[in-house]
Every structure is written in structure tokens, then in C-alpha cells.
Amino acid sequence: MTIDYFGHPLSSYTWKGEIALIEKRADYRFCSIDGDANAENVAALQAISPLGKFPALRHGTVQHFESSILIEYVDRLYPDAPALIPADAAAALRVRLLDRVYDNYVMAPVQAIVAEHLPFLTPEPDAARIERSRAMLRSIYGWLEQQIAADGWSGGADFSLADCAAAPALFYADWVEPLPDSAPKLRALRARLLARASVAHVVEQARPYRHLFPLGAPDRD
Numbered sequence: 001m002t003i004d005y006f007g008h009p010l011s012s013y014t015w016k017g018e019i020a021l022i023e024k025r026a027d028y029r030f031c032s033i034d035g036d037a038n039a040e041n042v043a044a045l046q047a048i049s050p051l052g053k054f055p056a057l058r059h060g061t062v063q064h065f066e067s068s069i070l071i072e073y074v075d076r077l078y079p080d081a082p083a084l085i086p087a088d089a090a091a092a093l094r095v096r097l098l099d100r101v102y103d104n105y106v107m108a109p110v111q112a113i114v115a116e117h118l119p120f121l122t123p124e125p126d127a128a129r130i131e132r133s134r135a136m137l138r139s140i141y142g143w144l145e146q147q148i149a150a151d152g153w154s155g156g157a158d159f160s161l162a163d164c165a166a167a168p169a170l171f172y173a174d175w176v177e178p179l180p181d182s183a184p185k186l187r188a189l190r191a192r193l194l195a196r197a198s199v200a201h202v203v204e205q206a207r208p209y210r211h212l213f214p215l216g217a218p219d220r221d
């Protein structure tokens with residue numbers, strides 16, 4: 001049975017879940033919530049996700065929102081594809097930790113900065129909030145640089161849930177607060193992630209929407 005996957009092509013958390021669907025070779029249909037033509041998809045999303053946040057998925061009678069949760073569901077649904085959450089308990093904890101770090105300490109400040117640059121959300125940008133969020137990013141870049149291996153993936157030797165979170169987080173974070181030269185492993189990880197087919201797919205899918213992102217470097221990547 002095909003999974004209906006609701007999201008927006010430009011959305012970082014939509015990328016996160018779709019990267020997992022592609023990695024797991026899942027049978028899914030991308031149900032875009034972009035524009036007036038997709039009112040049915042918007043209504044379906046709102047019926048699943050209490051605040052209308054995306055992504056969400058529907059698989060028969062099963063419904064999930066929250067990207068990490070729906071990735072866990074997809075991971076178990078397709079056991080023949082490489083696991084996104086390791087079977088080993090300690091390794092799984094490590095992967096889940098990095099997933100939380102990328103969502104809460106990288107994507108959250110990125111979203112906060114972006115919100116301050118969207119006049120329909122924030123008519124009067126708060127410079128102090130922007131600087132606090134940038135400082136958070138600089139701090140977490142330093143921590144991540146200490147954590148990752150020179151040639152591995154985000155949560156260990158294998159591509160995992162942590163990479164599904166890291167790919168969009170590092171993609172957009174670098175547009176907002178560039179990864180510094182002092183974080184060469186993190187910069188290399190971002191490049192490795194962007195070269196992966198699943199990540200390249202979501203990046204390409206978002207290209208026509210880049211003008212909607214108020215910051216960044218749309219001419220590269």
C-alpha cells in the first residue's frame with residue numbers, strides 16, 4: 001500500500017522525512033501542500049497534524065506527524081533496506097541524540113532567524129533574537145565539529161536518522177550562518193550529504209521555490 005506523504009518541497013522537515021522514504025526505497029506519493037490546487041492535501045495534513053505542521057504521512061489507517069516518529073515508522077515498515085536506527089541500543093541512542101541536536105539546536109535557531117526575515121510573520125525584526133540564534137549556531141557548530149568523524153556519517157559509520165535530520169539542517173544553516181573554516185569536518189559532512197542521491201533529490205525538488213527563502217546563497221548548492 002502506497003504511503004501518502006504530505007509536505008512542502010522547500011521545507012526542511014519535509015526533506016528530512018522524504019530522505020528517509022527514499023533511503024528505505026518506500027512506496028510513497030509526495031502530496032504537496034503548496035498552492036491553491038492542493039487544498040485537498042492541506043485538509044488531509046491538518047486532519048493528521050494538530051498544528052498543521054509538516055510533514056505528515058498516511059498509510060492506510062495509520063497516520064503520523066513529527067518527522068522523527070514517521071521515520072521510525074518507515075524504518076520498521078521496510079526492514080529489508082538498511083536500518084536508519086541501529087539495532088544496537090547504545091548506537092541507537094547516539095543516533096537519536098544527534099537527531100535531536102540537529103532539530104533543536106540547528107534547525108530551531110535557523111527557523112527563528114528565517115522567521116525574523118519574513119515580514120508577514122515578523123513585521124518588526126528583533127535584532128537581538130537574530131544575534132542570539134546566530135550565537136547558538138556558532139556554538140553548536142563547534143560542538144558538532146568535536147563529535148563527528150572525518151569520514152563517517154552524522155551518528156556513526158552508517159547513514160541514519162541523524163543524517164536525515166542533518167542534511168536539511170546543515171544545508172539551510174550554512175545559508176543563514178555559514179559553517180566556518182574552523183569546522184572542516186562539518187563542512188565536509190555537509191558536502192557528503194549533498195552528494196547522496198536521496199538528499200540530491202530533495203534539493204532539486206526545492207530549487208524552483210528557493211526565491212521564497214529570505215536568506216541564503218541560492219546561486220550555490
Ligand SMILES: N[C@@H](CCC(=O)N[C@@H](CS)C(=O)NCC(=O)O)C(=O)O
Nearest residue numbers: 011012013052053054055066067068
Ligand atoms: N517538530 C516538527 C517540526 C515541523 C516543522 O516545524 N515544520 C515546518 C516546516 S519545515 C512547518 O510546519 N511550518 C509551518 C508552521 O509552523 O505552521 C517535525 O519534526 O516534524
